Amino acid sequence: MGGQGVERREILRYIGIASVAATFPGFQRWTFACANAAAHGVPANTPPKPYTPLFFSPQQFRMVEHLAEMIIPADDTPGARDAGVAEFIDFALANRVPISPRGDIRCTKDAIRQGDDAQGRFIGGLNWIDARSKFLFGATLLECTAEKQIKLLEEVAYKAKFTQTTEEGREFFQLIRDYTVVGYYTTKIGLETLDYPGLRVVWPKMPGCTHLDDPEHLHLKKPASKQSSAH
Amino acid sequence: MATKTFDVIVVGTGAGGSMALKLLCEAGLNVCALNSGPRIDPSEHYRQHRQVYDLKFRGYADPMALAGKVHQEWYSIEESEYSEGQDLFEHDIEYSNAPGTDWYWKRCKATGGKANFWGRSSARFGDIDFKAADLDGFGGNWPVDYAEIAPWFSKAERYMGVASTIQNRPSNPDGEYLPPVPFRCFDYILQKACGKIGIPYLHDRCAQLTVEHNNHPACHYCGNCTRGCDVGSFYSPTWFTIPDAEATKRLTLLTNALVRSVLVDEEGMAKGVAYIDRATNTEVEVYARVVVLAASCVETAHIMLNSKSRRWPTGIANSSGQLGRKLCEHLYGCPGYGYLPQLVGQPSTPDNIADSTVSWMPRWQNLKNPREEKFIRGYSVYVGGGCGEFPGHYRQLEGFGSEYKKNIKRYYPATVGALIQAPTLPSPKNYVDIDPEKKDIYGIPQLRFHFEWGENELLMWEHSKRVMIDLFKAAGGELWGADTAPNRPGTSLHETGVCRFGNDPKTSVTNKWAQTHDVPNVYVCDAGIFPNSTDKTTTMPIVAFTMRTCDYMLEKFKKGEHKRA
Numbered sequence: 001m002g003g004q005g006v007e008r009r010e011i012l013r014y015i016g017i018a019s020v021a022a023t024f025p026g027f028q029r030w031t032f033a034c035a036n037a038a039a040h041g042v043p044a045n046t047p048p049k050p051y052t053p054l055f056f057s058p059q060q061f062r063m064v065e066h067l068a069e070m071i072i073p074a075d076d077t078p079g080a081r082d083a084g085v086a087e088f089i090d091f092a093l094a095n096r097v098p099i100s101p102r103g104d105i106r107c108t109k110d111a112i113r114q115g116d117d118a119q120g121r122f123i124g125g126l127n128w129i130d131a132r133s134k135f136l137f138g139a140t141l142l143e144c145t146a147e148k149q150i151k152l153l154e155e156v157a158y159k160a161k162f163t164q165t166t167e168e169g170r171e172f173f174q175l176i177r178d179y180t181v182v183g184y185y186t187t188k189i190g191l192e193t194l195d196y197p198g199l200r201v202v203w204p205k206m207p208g209c210t211h212l213d214d215p216e217h218l219h220l221k222k223p224a225s226k227q228s229s230a231h
Numbered sequence: 232m233a234t235k236t237f238d239v240i241v242v243g244t245g246a247g248g249s250m251a252l253k254l255l256c257e258a259g260l261n262v263c264a265l266n267s268g269p270r271i272d273p274s275e276h277y278r279q280h281r282q283v284y285d286l287k288f289r290g291y292a293d294p295m296a297l298a299g300k301v302h303q304e305w306y307s308i309e310e311s312e313y314s315e316g317q318d319l320f321e322h323d324i325e326y327s328n329a330p331g332t333d334w335y336w337k338r339c340k341a342t343g344g345k346a347n348f349w350g351r352s353s354a355r356f357g358d359i360d361f362k363a364a365d366l367d368g369f370g371g372n373w374p375v376d377y378a379e380i381a382p383w384f385s386k387a388e389r390y391m392g393v394a395s396t397i398q399n400r401p402s403n404p405d406g407e408y409l410p411p412v413p414f415r416c417f418d419y420i421l422q423k424a425c426g427k428i429g430i431p432y433l434h435d436r437c438a439q440l441t442v443e444h445n446n447h448p449a450c451h452y453c454g455n456c457t458r459g460c461d462v463g464s465f466y467s468p469t470w471f472t473i474p475d476a477e478a479t480k481r482l483t484l485l486t487n488a489l490v491r492s493v494l495v496d497e498e499g500m501a502k503g504v505a506y507i508d509r510a511t512n513t514e515v516e517v518y519a520r521v522v523v524l525a526a527s528c529v530e531t532a533h534i535m536l537n538s539k540s541r542r543w544p545t546g547i548a549n550s551s552g553q554l555g556r557k558l559c560e561h562l563y564g565c566p567g568y569g570y571l572p573q574l575v576g577q578p579s580t581p582d583n584i585a586d587s588t589v590s591w592m593p594r595w596q597n598l599k600n601p602r603e604e605k606f607i608r609g610y611s612v613y614v615g616g617g618c619g620e621f622p623g624h625y626r627q628l629e630g631f632g633s634e635y636k637k638n639i640k641r642y643y644p645a646t647v648g649a650l651i652q653a654p655t656l657p658s659p660k661n662y663v664d665i666d667p668e669k670k671d672i673y674g675i676p677q678l679r680f681h682f683e684w685g686e687n688e689l690l691m692w693e694h695s696k697r698v699m700i701d702l703f704k705a706a707g708g709e710l711w712g713a714d715t716a717p718n719r720p721g722t723s724l725h726e727t728g729v730c731r732f733g734n735d736p737k738t739s740v741t742n743k744w745a746q747t748h749d750v751p752n753v754y755v756c757d758a759g760i761f762p763n764s765t766d767k768t769t770t771m772p773i774v775a776f777t778m779r780t781c782d783y784m785l786e787k788f789k790k791g792e793h794k795r796a
Binding site for chain 2 (some may be wrong): 181
């Protein structure tokens with residue numbers, strides 16, 4: 001699974017879009033479908049290869065992959081692993097892509113500084129997680145049972161479960177969640193999970209609201225979710 | 232090149248310049264257009280339906296891509312990975328900020344300029360804007376009133392195609408409109424809520440073709456607009472004016488031609504321009520009877536200030552000393568974002584496929600009484616929300632796991648956010664001049680910005696945040712937050728005011744026709760002539776005023792006051 005699978009699906013998408021494009025009268029200039037796939041350097045029949053991390057050690061990479069899957073798991077829709085999120089995180093950190101910068105980036109120097117900062121925060125955060133895991137359960141995160149892993153993460157993810165001296169862990173959780181969410185929802189899999197309407201690029205018209213008999217949309221009201229907004 | 236003299240030179244091919252090209256060429260004149268960057272090609276440079284996952288850096292762009300450039304900051308929404316590496320935006324020519332100024336000068340140097348990627352809001356200015364000084368006593372009136380310009384607004388709207396509704400509002404004269412982009416669920420909810428607190432919530436005036444218009448196809452709602460329209464379903468020079476001008480065969484379009492200065496003769500009249508051919512790094516001169524400057528407001532002022540001669544020691548047509556003065560801008564920022572519980576858990580809806588300011592809250596302040604509020608004049612608010620390209624609301628939700636993932640989806644159709652568009656008042660503190668020391672890579676003295684937000688616009692900003700609290704309450708929504716401070720000056724791309732038009736040559740740079748008082752064969756066709764900003768955007772008015780200026784100029788050619796080459 002992972003990135004190679006995604007890339008194959010991308011090629012299927014190009015074919016799908018190109019056929020839509022061909023039926024749309026405005027698209028005489030349509031050129032990118034094949035050109036773009038070639039630009040990615042992905043021949044259609046490339047067999048999946050195991051990913052070699054650019055930034056993480058193999059051990060760290062497995063941990064990131066696991067944490068990302070805990071944050072966005074496969075359930076009735078695909079999860080972070082299916083979407084190659086760990087590969088994206090590795091790529092983004094190695095290339096200093098500013099996913100969650102602390103401050104403005106106004107020049108390449110800023111980008112390098114922020115990128116170094118993110119790399120340091122990631123390595124420090126992964127170490128923190130394993131140290132915490134050993135402290136709580138006597139084993140590294142990946143050696144623990146799923147229940148223990150969830151317990152550890154809950155302690156840094158939910159305000160009501162915060163404990164003393166876990167500030168660094170909480171900060172890392174927000175950081176890896178930023179990278180995971182970005183890595184997931186910028187894939188076709190993630191956007192399909194959202195049912196992002198922009199995946200369809202030719203609409204006969206803008207449909208707009210279909211509830212014109214109820215402009216306040218009161219009939220849609222459902223019991224409030226248990227989940228409320230965090231601050 | 233140096234031997235041929237054109238009838239007219241037009242510097243810049245954006246909203247104003249390209250309209251001048253079209254009209255002057257169609258009237259039979261031979262026109263030379265100079266554009267500081269390359270020619271844009273939609274099939275290569277626009278988004279062309281690529282999705283974010285088609286991009287190596289997922290739209291974040293390679294952070295090292297600008298290493299070695301003089302100006303290394305990305306241009307936010309207008310520039311992106313979709314056009315990365317295409318050299319469409321200006322990263323080679325630096326500008327200065329005076330101490331205390333943080334101006335963010337975004338320049339698209341490709342043909343068509345920023346109007347390739349603009350936001351398309353196209354409201355008419357009204358007498359409430361032109362005669363604001365009469366109402367509140369601040370500053371001076373514009374030299375043009377609504378009755379005079381209204382026919383030109385109509386001409387601009389008919390050419391461009393603007394979708395909206397008739398609204399009968401005192402602050403917003405109605406125009407000639409295509410069918411509006413339909414409201415989305417959250418629009419109806421917010422419109423009801425606005426009704427409860429006495430605020431208008433209406434269709435924006437949006438230059439987007441909801442139906443086929445002048446042989447330009449109707450919008451197909453891919454949502455790529457701000458990365459360029461692949462088929463020309465909204466007004467842009469690339470799809471509209473430049474092809475019209477080229478069809479006449481009277482246009483000579485020079486690309487990568489960075490204009491340094493306007494050249495003058497013994498009497499101080501313009502005789503052409505000097506430019507850097509960026510491909511060969513050589514300076515070239517080109518001559519014409521009339522020079523139109525449409526280089527994008529502050530760049531026009533930059534060129535004029537750098538056009539020093541014996542006759543014009545402080546810059547061409549600057550006997551008033553007003554050139555570069557009273558830079559105005561729109562204060563931008565998000566005064567509130569949150570969600571509407573009514574829409575939580577609903578199916579995803581195609582809310583953003585128009586990629587437009589479908590709706591807005593047009594100025595409602597200080598209408599009955601111009602001194603009703605603590606600030607004078609007023610601002611507008613644009614509203615967006617719903618199922619966009621990225622679920623930015625993920626940060627507002629707590630936790631992880633399947634429940635978290637489901638919540639991201641559940642809240643996806645329910646998010647809404649606002650954008651304030653607040654005009655700055657003209658201030659002596661806000662201006663551009665020439666940096667006395669620094670020169671750009673071509674040896675051209677660089678432009679320096681002096682700018683700070685004033686009290687009036689900051690009062691509007693605070694006001695808008697309070698309005699959002701009331702609005703979300705009235706809508707039954709929950710507010711998640713607001714920007715802690717307005718965006719950096721320059722963000723809106725709506726700078727105005729550095730070549731102000733007016734009736735008095737002592738206090739203004741051009742006359743009411745945008746012809747410089749001092750040099751009758753130099754015209755300004757961009758937002759620099761507007762003496763101040765309003766609660767409306769500038770592009771459609773730039774087009775309308777340019778149309779009017781060109782008619783005036785063509786009349787001068789007819790009468791022989793401007794000679795043909």
